[in-house]
Amino acid sequence: MQPLTRRAALGLLTVVLGAGGLFFALRQRGAKIAQTLYAQPLPMPEGALRVFHLGHSLVGRDMPAMVAQLAGAGHHYDSQLGWGTSLMQHWEPDQPINGFDVENNHPRFRAAKEALGTGEYDALVLTEMVEIADAVRYHDSAAYLARWAGLARDASPQTRIYLYETWHHTDDAAGWLTRIDDDLRGYWQEGITYPALAESGAAIHLIPAGQVMAAFVRAAAAQGGLDGLDGANALMARNEDGTVDTIHLNDLGAYLVALTHYAVLYHKTPVGLPFALNRADGTPADAPSPAVAALMQRTVWEVVRRHPETGVAA
Secondary structure, three states: OHHHHHHHHHHHHHHHHHHHHHHHHHHHHHHHHHHHHHOOOOOOOOOOOOEEEEEEOOOOOOHHHHHHHHHOOOEEEEEEEEEOOOOOHHHOOOOOOHHHHHOOOOEOOHHHHHHHHOOOOEEEEOOOOOOOHHHHHHHOHOOOOOHHHHHHHHOOOOEEEEEEEOOOOOOOOOHHHHHHHHHHHHHHHHHHHHHHHHHOOOOEEEEOOHHHHHHHHHHHHHHHHHOOOOOHHHEEEOOOOOEEEEEEOOHHEEEEHHHHHHHHHHOOOOOOOOOEEEOOOEEOOOOHHHHHHHHHHHHHHHHHOOOHOOOOOO
């Protein structure tokens, strides 16, 4: 008798346990896998990386372009984006990807499945939709994280796979900082990553951008609102009428998240890196002051090394 494939085995378990029971079993098994996986850091990359970003506007065009500037010569990136697109919507051919033509009208676009199937990328950064609770409940986040991770791993076992932890609207009724604190374990780990580890068999690490943003907001507040930075909205863009866009980043926020990606992908401290960068279209981004940039860089390195899920040595 031929052994069951992973998918066939999961199908059998679903019949036996039911969907809820299967999820619980995968989460428990994934938690055990995580204990072993995250106990040892990943080796530091030896050179420049080829990175693929899959996601939506919290990836955008400017943040990956900033990562490339921080990394220097040789760094290459491509992406597939949408408007608020979930991992499921990117995967399923019959699901609409809102804003596809607009968001991918640039030289860095590459169709995701085709790109990852080549095995050409050193790292894949996967981004789930906001609201993360809805993504888990209605878009089967763990299963689709497993599918994307499996696709990349099957094409190239050397490809490193990352889940990009994002954030919530700054006016979230439960509190922006509270949500970031609570949801790391409740959603990002137990709700998404642990079941995906068990289902895919692929190693999945974390880019803790939400944790970094929360730590920076707290650090700036502890310094009396450094350079006038007042809470999370200081990292957010403005709407045409001047009101705060409660979810999308301004240039300062994009720089902070780019530093986080750089530190995780390259296992290098961002302390001392340039802070006057360009947007993807070549125009100068609004730069943080030297004091703000220094605090951002220190905070990123502290947070990235604090979380073993990043794969970066403490």
